[in-house]
Amino acid sequence: MKRAIMINKDDNVATVLKGVKKGEKIAVISTENEVIKNIEAGEEIATGHKIAVNSINKGEIVTKYGESIGTATDWIDQGTHVHIHNVRSKVKYGD
Amino acid sequence: MHFNGYKRKNSPAGIRNHVIVLPTIGCINELALEISSRVKGAVPLLHNHACIRLGPDLLRAKRTLIGIGTNPNIHSVLLVGLGCESITAEELAEEILPYKRVEAVTIKKEGNYNSALEKGVAVLRELVRRSSEIEREKCDIADLTVGIKCGGSGSVSAIASNPATGQAADLLVEKGGRVIFSETAELIGAEHVLASRAVDKTVREKLLDCVDRMKSEIADYGVDILGSEPTKGNIAGGLTTIEEKSLGAIIKGGNSPLVGVLEYGEKPSSPGLYFMDGTTQASQLFLGMFTAGAQIQVFSFGGGLPARFRGLPSYPCGIPVFPVIKVLGNPEDVEEREYFDIYAGDIISGEASVKEVGKSIFNEFIRVASGKMTITESRSGYKELLQIYANGLLM
Numbered sequence: 001m002k003r004a005i006m007i008n009k010d011d012n013v014a015t016v017l018k019g020v021k022k023g024e025k026i027a028v029i030s031t032e033n034e035v036i037k038n039i040e041a042g043e044e045i046a047t048g049h050k051i052a053v054n055s056i057n058k059g060e061i062v063t064k065y066g067e068s069i070g071t072a073t074d075w076i077d078q079g080t081h082v083h084i085h086n087v088r089s090k091v092k093y094g095d
Numbered sequence: 096m097h098f099n100g101y102k103r104k105n106s107p108a109g110i111r112n113h114v115i116v117l118p119t120i121g122c123i124n125e126l127a128l129e130i131s132s133r134v135k136g137a138v139p140l141l142h143n144h145a146c147i148r149l150g151p152d153l154l155r156a157k158r159t160l161i162g163i164g165t166n167p168n169i170h171s172v173l174l175v176g177l178g179c180e181s182i183t184a185e186e187l188a189e190e191i192l193p194y195k196r197v198e199a200v201t202i203k204k205e206g207n208y209n210s211a212l213e214k215g216v217a218v219l220r221e222l223v224r225r226s227s228e229i230e231r232e233k234c235d236i237a238d239l240t241v242g243i244k245c246g247g248s249g250s251v252s253a254i255a256s257n258p259a260t261g262q263a264a265d266l267l268v269e270k271g272g273r274v275i276f277s278e279t280a281e282l283i284g285a286e287h288v289l290a291s292r293a294v295d296k297t298v299r300e301k302l303l304d305c306v307d308r309m310k311s312e313i314a315d316y317g318v319d320i321l322g323s324e325p326t327k328g329n330i331a332g333g334l335t336t337i338e339e340k341s342l343g344a345i346i347k348g349g350n351s352p353l354v355g356v357l358e359y360g361e362k363p364s365s366p367g368l369y370f371m372d373g374t375t376q377a378s379q380l381f382l383g384m385f386t387a388g389a390q391i392q393v394f395s396f397g398g399g400l401p402a403r404f405r406g407l408p409s410y411p412c413g414i415p416v417f418p419v420i421k422v423l424g425n426p427e428d429v430e431e432r433e434y435f436d437i438y439a440g441d442i443i444s445g446e447a448s449v450k451e452v453g454k455s456i457f458n459e460f461i462r463v464a465s466g467k468m469t470i471t472e473s474r475s476g477y478k479e480l481l482q483i484y485a486n487g488l489l490m
Contacts, residue, residue, distance in 0.1 A: 005254060007254075015250045015254065017251075017254075017444075046333065047425075048249045048251040048332050048333035048397075049250060050335070062335075064339060064342065065253075065342045065343075067284070067285070067288065067342055068284070069284070069335065069336050069342065070335065070338055070339070082335070083335050084321065084335050087335045087336060089284075089320075089336035089337050089338060090284075091283055091337055091338075092310075092313075092314050093313050093317055093318055094314070094317035
């Protein structure tokens with residue numbers, strides 16, 4: 001089974017270690033290589049890209065390394081691709 | 096632990112023994128190049144300094160030129176000057192002299208280009224012949240300062256090449272060496288994590304001040320940094336926001352306590368892990384590391400470089416006196432590993448641990464410090480015009 005690594009137990013995303021196709025089963029593993037849960041890819045996701053390990057609400061913090069990496073700009077289903085189309089940085093610019 | 100290096104006066108040992116020709120200003124690059132082209136083994140280090148710099152940028156340029164000359168990888172220095180420039184050969188020579196032999200030729204003193212050329216060639220030949228007599232000796236590994244940068248970052252960087260590099264950094268710090276990493280923009284969103292490892296309040300505040308200044312410049316500029324931080328290449332490699340990139344980037348420095356925050360090109364005073372306030376641009380940053388006294392640079396690559404490495408085999412490792420150890424972390428680029436000194440992609444495929452690859456990077460420090468050529472050193476006729484970092488008003 002393909003694997004996705006969840007770096008911190010509080011994360012809501014994991015990094016896909018080898019590209020997955022829609023419908024593929026994925027083992028979400030910890031950094032200690034223990035299987036945390038199995039999920040199904042909701043769409044194609046490339047190597048190194050992020051998958052939602054559970055559903056994420058619009059406006060919710062997206063967490064990786066146990067830290068905020070930005071805010072979800074839309075509802076994100078479990079198993080779907082998490083990237084610039086549905087997450088924004090919290091860094092401010094302009095007014 | 097030891098490596099075989101070149102003992103120096105009043106400074107840690109060098110891992111290379113170059114004689115350099117250093118222009119005081121970019122205007123005189125041609126003369127520096129012509130002098131060095133007539134002497135076997137001499138290395139011209141041409142750069143972009145000009146009298147357009149003011150205040151802090153002028154001081155930084157001066158610190159950079161002195162730092163190039165005083166770096167332990169340099170045996171001796173021939174300064175080439177005009178006579179009318181903002182930083183003179185005499186000023187530089189005075190600062191370099193406590194550490195090594197330094198000579199200067201200037202157009203002003205010699206009267207014209209051809210006389211300066213003739214004099215320069217004669218002096219340089221003698222320096223090169225002197226350098227050829229020096230032999231490697233047993234040196235303490237605590238003499239090493241290693242600069243660390245990541246590039247072509249993607250999400251896998253934080254899983255393979257960066258943690259392995261960080262492991263090697265921790266091993267060097269344990270042995271009494273110095274490690275410097277930088278890229279102030281790539282602390283945004285991760286500054287609190289690194290700040291929590293600062294040894295005291297002063298270091299913590301200095302670190303946070305660098306990041307606050309960067310954040311306020313971004314806010315004032317009024318432009319979304321997406322596309323630069325992270326770059327389009329980073330985004331293709333799976334990085335979504337600067338916060339995510341930063342949290343993965345700081346891993347390359349390892350887990351040692353943060354003992355200090357340096358200005359661009361400032362030398363670390365004692366052993367340990369340092370952060371240098373500086374740019375993410377690789378060539379400028381490598382120059383800052385070299386100026387700070389680093390003898391080796393590590394460049395940790397991830398997966399966010401869709402153009403791949405074949406098209407830029409030596410870029411941006413164009414300081415020919417500063418060996419760069421390149422680490423590749425993405426198994427999807429495995430067919431390109433001939434361009435890299437260390438392959439960390441086995442971590443992703445589960446065939447090697449971070450600890451194992453970290454140890455091989457550390458061992459490579461010792462080998463390269465003892466004379467082993469890096470991949471880039473072995474291929475390169477490629478040299479870059481050195482870019483001295485400036486962030487203020489240029490006239």
